[in-house]
Amino acid sequence: MLDTEKIASFAGKKILRLVSLLAVVCFVSFMLIQYSPIDPVRAYIGEMTVSEEHKAKLEEYWGVNTPPQEKFLNWAGNILKGDFGVSLIYRTPVVDVIKERSIASFVLMATSWLFSGVLGFILGIVAGMNKGAWVDRAIKTYCYVLAATPTFWLALVLLMVFSVSLGWFPIGLSVPIGVTADNVTFFDQVWHLILPALTLSLLGVAQIAMFTREKLIEVLSSDYVLFAKARGEKGLDLVLRHGIRNVALPAITLQFLGFSELFGGAVLVEQVFSYPGIGQAAVAAGLRSDVPLLLGIVIFSAIFVFSGNLIADIIYEFVDPRIKQQEATV
Amino acid sequence: MSTAVVTANKGVFRGLNLRQKTLLIIGLTSLLLLTIVVSSVTLDEDSLKTDFGSKNLNPSAEHPFGTDWMGRDMFIRTVKGLGLSILVGAFASTISTVLAVVLGLLSSAGKVADSFISWLVDLFLSIPHLLLIILISIGLGGGAYGVIMGVALTHWTSLTRVVRAEIKQLKTQEYIHISRNLGKSKWWIATKHILPHLIPQILLGAILMFPHAILHEASVTFLGFGLSPHEPAIGIILSESMKYLSAGYWWLAFFPGLSLLIVVLAFDMIGDNLGRIIDPKTAHE
Numbered sequence: 001m002l003d004t005e006k007i008a009s010f011a012g013k014k015i016l017r018l019v020s021l022l023a024v025v026c027f028v029s030f031m032l033i034q035y036s037p038i039d040p041v042r043a044y045i046g047e048m049t050v051s052e053e054h055k056a057k058l059e060e061y062w063g064v065n066t067p068p069q070e071k072f073l074n075w076a077g078n079i080l081k082g083d084f085g086v087s088l089i090y091r092t093p094v095v096d097v098i099k100e101r102s103i104a105s106f107v108l109m110a111t112s113w114l115f116s117g118v119l120g121f122i123l124g125i126v127a128g129m130n131k132g133a134w135v136d137r138a139i140k141t142y143c144y145v146l147a148a149t150p151t152f153w154l155a156l157v158l159l160m161v162f163s164v165s166l167g168w169f170p171i172g173l174s175v176p177i178g179v180t181a182d183n184v185t186f187f188d189q190v191w192h193l194i195l196p197a198l199t200l201s202l203l204g205v206a207q208i209a210m211f212t213r214e215k216l217i218e219v220l221s222s223d224y225v226l227f228a229k230a231r232g233e234k235g236l237d238l239v240l241r242h243g244i245r246n247v248a249l250p251a252i253t254l255q256f257l258g259f260s261e262l263f264g265g266a267v268l269v270e271q272v273f274s275y276p277g278i279g280q281a282a283v284a285a286g287l288r289s290d291v292p293l294l295l296g297i298v299i300f301s302a303i304f305v306f307s308g309n310l311i312a313d314i315i316y317e318f319v320d321p322r323i324k325q326q327e328a329t330v
Numbered sequence: 331m332s333t334a335v336v337t338a339n340k341g342v343f344r345g346l347n348l349r350q351k352t353l354l355i356i357g358l359t360s361l362l363l364l365t366i367v368v369s370s371v372t373l374d375e376d377s378l379k380t381d382f383g384s385k386n387l388n389p390s391a392e393h394p395f396g397t398d399w400m401g402r403d404m405f406i407r408t409v410k411g412l413g414l415s416i417l418v419g420a421f422a423s424t425i426s427t428v429l430a431v432v433l434g435l436l437s438s439a440g441k442v443a444d445s446f447i448s449w450l451v452d453l454f455l456s457i458p459h460l461l462l463i464i465l466i467s468i469g470l471g472g473g474a475y476g477v478i479m480g481v482a483l484t485h486w487t488s489l490t491r492v493v494r495a496e497i498k499q500l501k502t503q504e505y506i507h508i509s510r511n512l513g514k515s516k517w518w519i520a521t522k523h524i525l526p527h528l529i530p531q532i533l534l535g536a537i538l539m540f541p542h543a544i545l546h547e548a549s550v551t552f553l554g555f556g557l558s559p560h561e562p563a564i565g566i567i568l569s570e571s572m573k574y575l576s577a578g579y580w581w582l583a584f585f586p587g588l589s590l591l592i593v594v595l596a597f598d599m600i601g602d603n604l605g606r607i608i609d610p611k612t613a614h615e
Binding site for chain 1: 549
């Protein structure tokens with residue numbers, strides 16, 4: 001039973017939370033960059049030689065001589081209007097860079113998110129069903145080792161095996177080199193996506209599999225499963241009827257809570273495969289002191305992580321029948 | 331839920347009980363890590379000098395991890411890099427643990443402090459961890475200092491939550507109520523009743539922080555932030571190796587990364603086994 005009052009108060013709370021969070025993230029990251037020893041004018045000019053006059057103009061543009069609080073208000077005002085400034089490295093508005101890059105990253109992250117979720121869930125169920133057996137121990141060891149594996153190293157190993165030695169996949173980039181954008185086929189894009197997505201998926205499996213395993217073991221030791229066993233149910237049938245339904249929802253919730261790690265993994269993987277996504281842009285912005293782009297990506301990533309948490313909360317509050325029932329009885 | 335594991339004594343550890351076995355695992359892994367750190371510090375720089383006569387060699391008995399394009403022995407570089415990683419990890423975990431304990435204790439001081447601390451934890455978790463380290467390291471001026479501080483200042487969140495929850499739970503215990511009714515001061519209760527419970531948790535939290543800190547340091551270094559290219563950090567070794575991948579020099583990336591994986595696993599093992607001994611529920615299995 002969904003009552004509008006509950007939805008309204010939930011939405012109100014979440015919107016307030018997002019706004020306050022973004023305000024603080026903006027303020028803190030701006031101040032961090034502001035007091036860092038990085039000189040935005042130097043970063044912009046780079047190796048070029050410029051006249052004093054030009055330099056003065058740039059300094060005015062970047063507000064080098066305006067006090068920080070005024071600068072922050074200017075910047076925040078622009079952000080509210082949707083203007084994140086112009087990226088120094090790409091020489092285009094930050095919003096455009098983020099839009100273009102995040103689509104590429106979204107494809108990568110969504111694929112591996114789905115794949116790792118499904119695979120992890122299945123592995124967790126298999127391990128939980130066979131607790132203590134060799135298959136359980138194998139899955140546990142696999143997850144344990146994966147959790148300790150450096151993302152970028154796994155990416156490098158896959159790259160060495162499948163691209164360099166076997167030559168099955170391209171070494172980098174999301175499209176073939178020397179092909180114009182119109183000629184890139186869907187197949188090409190998928191081709192270049194497989195290895196990065198595989199890396200992220202393999203690593204994402206560990207957490208969800210271990211969680212599913214624990215949950216399933218918990219469910220299987222419950223009274224109602226004992227009762228079901230007494231009625232003669234057993235094997236896969238028992239797990240499908242009584243286990244999966246109880247385990248699936250928390251597992252999906254957990255998967256949504258993992259957006260932050262997914263983003264971090266994407267940063268590393270994109271770097272190794274030179275996949276032109278938002279993570280690669282973040283690294284480039286950081287290395288070359290592209291302040292507007294870096295701040296833009298930080299804000300974008302905060303919204304991204306927030307939406308993951310929000311979906312998890314919605315599942316918890318509105319979808320889980322146990323929570324609904326609790327409320328009905330109160 | 332009962333998670334009692336029945337472990338049969340078999341294999342190499344026959345004759346030892348679980349406690350002895352756990353201690354043995356902790357001892358051996360600690361020894362391995364200690365050996366790496368000590369040898370990385372004592373190894374002399376001369377063994378890393380360039381020798382173009384023996385560049386890009388495959389792994390062999392003389393050079394177990396092969397050599398790079400300047401003829402440097404990859405095994406020695408890796409050991410040095412691992413030592414550096416462990417030291418950075420140690421520093422970062424120490425700072426983060428101190429932060430976590432201070433903030434966790436603060437959160438028990440009152441309602442305002444408590445909600446402030448949870449707010450701060452949420453704030454730190456709202457940005458992807460890697461991006462946060464990059465942001466902080468740039469904010470502090472980049473370089474090795476920036477990266478190390480970035481790693482040190484961002485790993486306290488989970489332990490803070492543990493400390494906070496533990497204190498909350500302890501405060502509701504009967505014996506603390508009784509102690510309070512008997513007129514013991516807050517300080518007395520904090521040091522005599524609460525602290526002894528917290529110390530093992532804190533110790534464990536610090537050790538479990540290690541692998542995260544090490545992996546994050548290596549990742550950020552790999553991306554090109556911080557440590558200068560002359561330092562033999564694992565992240566730098568791996569990012570250099572990328573240039574030689576298509577030439578087929580697989581050993582440049584494979585062994586250093588694998589060694590990092592083993593070190594991280596070793597810390598995980600120490601943490602897990604120590605946790606099993608510290609936790610009275612599982613200590614006597």
